[in-house]
Amino acid sequence: xxxxxxxxxxxxALTAKTINTRQTARRQDRELxxxxxxxxxxxxxSAGRVQEEISSLAASDPEAEKAEAIQGFMNTxxxxxxxxxxxxxxxPGASERFAEDVSGAQAGVGARAGGRASLLSKIDAPxxxxxxxxxxxxQLAADVRGFADRSEMEDFMARLRASEQRNNPLIDIGADIxxxxxxxxxxxxxxxxxxxxxKIANLGFLGAP
Numbered sequence: 001x002x003x004x005x006x007x008x009x010x011x012x013a014l015t016a017k018t019i020n021t022r023q024t025a026r027r028q029d030r031e032l033x034x035x036x037x038x039x040x041x042x043x044x045x046s047a048g049r050v051q052e053e054i055s056s057l058a059a060s061d062p063e064a065e066k067a068e069a070i071q072g073f074m075n076t077x078x079x080x081x082x083x084x085x086x087x088x089x090x091x092p093g094a095s096e097r098f099a100e101d102v103s104g105a106q107a108g109v110g111a112r113a114g115g116r117a118s119l120l121s122k123i124d125a126p127x128x129x130x131x132x133x134x135x136x137x138x139q140l141a142a143d144v145r146g147f148a149d150r151s152e153m154e155d156f157m158a159r160l161r162a163s164e165q166r167n168n169p170l171i172d173i174g175a176d177i178x179x180x181x182x183x184x185x186x187x188x189x190x191x192x193x194x195x196x197x198x199k200i201a202n203l204g205f206l207g208a209p
Contacts, residue, residue: 009182013175020171028162035158039151046147053140060133066125 007182009178013179013182016171016175016178017167020167020175024165024167027165031162031165032158035154035161038154038158042147042151042154046144049140049143049147053136056136057133060129062125062129065128065132066122069124069128
């Protein structure tokens with residue numbers, strides 16, 4: 001006849017170790033799930049950055065580059081206005097008509113310079129546009145690589161945290177001791193119920209841990 005106390009001790013030890021292992025597995029799952037959520041956030045950041053660059057390319061217009069180039073040329077002309085005036089110098093003491101002619105000639109020099117600035121800006125604008133787009137694509141590639149590195153690091157850290165989750169050693173040790181006592185009793189043919197009587201039963205070993 002099987003000893004009910006020995007069987008109860010074995011069942012209790014097995015149940016305790018099983019629950020301990022399941023709790024460890026749940027903690028590992030929580031760490032991995034947290035890592036997946038974080039990777040999802042990083043993925044959304046990466047997708048947003050890509051969409052931002054796509055919108056920037058869709059809105060890319062050489063006219064904006066042209067206007068910027070013209071502004072730069074005109075700023076240079078204004079900064080060198082004295083040189084423009086020196087191109088058609090005046091003569092001190094000359095007649096009013098001569099002064100007007102000089103002034104008109106100087107204005108003509110400025111107008112021709114402005115016209116050339118406009119022409120140069122039209123030539124320069126497409127090149128500037130393509131350069132800016134290339135820089136944007138290069139920056140996008142670097143950013144996406146950075147997002148990928150962050151995602152890989154988060155995956156590594158989540159797996160590391162999950163691997164650090166361990167069973168409660170006290171529960172496992174206690175279960176091993178109980179299991180050893182029960183197995184020893186069965187192997188030796190001793191009836192623990194008869195040997196210890198109500199003392200073991202009152203400890204609650206037959207119930208759930």
